[in-house]
Each structure stands twice: as C-alpha cells, then as structure tokens.
Amino acid sequence: MSQTYTIRELADAFDVTTRTIRFYEDEGLLSPLRDGQNRIFRSRDRVRLKLILRGKRLGFTLAEIKEIVGMYDAPPGESGQLTLFIEKLRERRAELEDKRRDIDETLAELDALEEQSVARLKELTAK
Amino acid sequence: MSQTYTIRELADAFDVTTRTIRFYEDEGLLSPLRDGQNRIFRSRDRVRLKLILRGKRLGFTLAEIKEIVGMYDAPPGESGQLTLFIEKLRERRAELEDKRRDIDETLAELDALEEQSVARLKELTAK
DNA sequence: ACTTACGTTAACGTAAACGTAAATCAGCGC
DNA sequence: GCGCTGATTTACGTTTACGTTAACGTAAGT
Numbered sequence: 003m004s005q006t007y008t009i010r011e012l013a014d015a016f017d018v019t020t021r022t023i024r025f026y027e028d029e030g031l032l033s034p035l036r037d038g039q040n041r042i043f044r045s046r047d048r049v050r051l052k053l054i055l056r057g058k059r060l061g062f063t064l065a066e067i068k069e070i071v072g073m074y075d076a077p078p079g080e081s082g083q084l085t086l087f088i089e090k091l092r093e094r095r096a097e098l099e100d101k102r103r104d105i106d107e108t109l110a111e112l113d114a115l116e117e118q119s120v121a122r123l124k125e126l127t128a129k
Numbered sequence: 130m131s132q133t134y135t136i137r138e139l140a141d142a143f144d145v146t147t148r149t150i151r152f153y154e155d156e157g158l159l160s161p162l163r164d165g166q167n168r169i170f171r172s173r174d175r176v177r178l179k180l181i182l183r184g185k186r187l188g189f190t191l192a193e194i195k196e197i198v199g200m201y202d203a204p205p206g207e208s209g210q211l212t213l214f215i216e217k218l219r220e221r222r223a224e225l226e227d228k229r230r231d232i233d234e235t236l237a238e239l240d241a242l243e244e245q246s247v248a249r250l251k252e253l254t255a256k
Numbered sequence: 257a258c259t260t261a262c263g264t265t266a267a268c269g270t271a272a273a274c275g276t277a278a279a280t281c282a283g284c285g286c
Numbered sequence: 287g288c289g290c291t292g293a294t295t296t297a298c299g300t301t302t303a304c305g306t307t308a309a310c311g312t313a314a315g316t
Contacts, residue, residue, distance in 0.1 A: 061188020081253045091243045126208045
C-alpha cells in the first residue's frame with residue numbers, strides 16, 4: 003500500500019508533460035514530497051492531478067480549479083466555516099449545472115442537424 | 130420581421146464588449162452587413178454569437194468553435210460531403226458526451242461532499 | 257455650437273497555460 | 287571513470303483571447 007509515483011509515471015499515465023506537472027506544483031495545485039530534489043507523488047497527488055485535468059476539460063481556469071480541488075481535502079471543522087463551505091459547494095454545483103444545460107442544448111441541436119442530414123442523405127442515395 | 134441589431138445592442142444583450150464582437154468578426158466567426166462603415170447584425174449573427182459564447186463556456190477554443198458554428202449554416206448538398214459532415218457531427222457529439230460525463234462525475238462528488246458537510250454541521254449545532 | 261455617445265482602424269499590452277532550450281546533477285551498468 | 291537515462295532548475299518564448307490606448311469621424315440631442 004501507500005503507492006508512490008515518479009513525475010514521469012504520472013505524466014505518462016495522464017498524457018501530460020513533466021513541465022505541466024511542475025507548473026501545477028508551482029501554482030500550488032500539487033505538493034509532492036521530495037527524495038533529495040526528486041519529486042515523490044502519493045496517490046493523493048494522483049487524485050488531485052486527475053481532478054485538475056477534468057477541470058481543465060470543462061473549461062475552468064487553474065485558479066478556479068485550485069479552489070475546487072481545495073474543497074476535496076479540507077472540509078472545515080468549525081461550524082461557521084462549514085456553512086460557508088456548503089455555500090461554496092452549492093455555487094460550484096450551480097455552475098456545473100449551467101454547463102450541463104449548455105451541453106444538452108448543443109447536443110439537441112447537433113442531433114437535429116444529424117437527423118436532417120441523414121434524411122437528406124437517404125433521399126440522395128435513393129435515386 | 131428581419132430584425133437587425135447594432136454592435137452595441139448585441140454587446141449589451143450578451144454582456145460582451147464591442148471589442149470582442151469585432152474580434153470575432155476578424156476571426157471569421159461573424160460577418161455582419163454594413164451600412165457605410167457601421168455594422169449591421171442580423172438575427173443569423175445573433176444566433177451565431179450565442180453559439181460562440183456557449184462554446185466558450187464549455188471550454189472550446191475559438192478555432193473549434195469556428196468549426197462547430199460553421200456546421201449550423203452549411204449542411205452540404207453533395208452525398209460524399211454529407212457523409213463526412215455526419216461523421217463530424219458524431220465526433221462533436223462524442224466530445225460533448227465526454228464532457229457531460231466529466232460534469233456528472235464532478236456533480237456526484239460535490240453532492241457527496243455536501244451531504245457529509247451537512248451531516249457534520251448538524252452534529253455540531255445539535256449540541 | 258457643444259456635448260455625449262457611438263463608430264472606425266491600428267497598434268500595443270496582458271493574463272493564462274504551458275512549451276522549449278540550456279545547463280546541470282545523480283544513479284546505474286559496465 | 288564513461289556514457290546513458292532521466293531528473294532537476296532557470297529563463298525566455300508562444301498561443302489564445304481579448305483589453306487598452308491613440309487618434310479620429312459621425313450623428314443625435316440641447
């Protein structure tokens with residue numbers, strides 16, 4: 003147990019460059035351990051990287067991702083902070099639901115286009 | 130009918146700057162008519178702008194958006210081109226479905242976090 | 257006539273997210 | 287000890303998507 007990874011292993015696993023991973027560290031999105039000056043990534047870091055890349059695919063900036071990723075490892079203990087935390091969670095959820103609406107609309111339109119096109123193609127090839 | 134809009138009307142309607150709209154024109158994403166040197170946007174342009182901004186929210190680059198938006202106004206007439214067109218539509222749909230999966234996963238995780246947090250908060254305030 | 261509010265082109269600036277090149281260092285196999 | 291591989295840091299370059307500034311024209315309201 004307690005798997006660790008080198009920078010190259012993670013880079014290959016997620017198809018990013020080592021430069022990118024170091025950049026994420028510089029930006030405070032990852033914080034691997036060190037063996038001398040070599041980085042040692044734990045599964046915690048691996049999970050984080052996965053979250054980061056997913057966030058990117060969804061069009062979030064690294065700053066936004068930093069906030070989101072931060073939520074995964076620090077549910078606050080104090081009541082007031084916890085309430086704020088829950089508020090933030092709900093905001094994030096609302097954003098994602100907006101994006102999902104955007105996607106669903108686009109999908110519906112693409113489907114309509116495809117249907118028309120397939121019908122038109124049938125007409126053409128029927129002759 | 131045959132509504133038209135000024136650059137300012139569109140800018141206000143979609144909360145972008147006029148600079149942005151001109152930039153999109155430079156990039157070939159919009160092609161308004163002219164009255165002298167003033168731009169005249171038709172509802173076609175309005176629709177396109179809406180599509181562009183939706184694409185941006187989803188994290189597509191302007192180059193990708195250009196391709197996508199182009200699909201809305203040019204279902205090709207020739208059979209071979211039409212087949213290729215349908216292929217492209219399906220690729221785009223697959224991309225969007227991938228994004229939706231990303232969103233759904235994230236939503237599920239946020240929901241779990243929220244549930245935990247709410248429970249924890251209940252504990253805290255019960256005392 | 258004056259203001260304001262909009263329009264124009266052109267050029268330059270900027271933030272984000274890395275890429276790339278250069279130089280160095282550390283461990284392994286022989 | 288030598289060369290290879292893969293790690294490191296440092297630093298400058300690049301692309302995308304605009305913003306900003308300059309410098310000006312035009313048209314409507316008062």
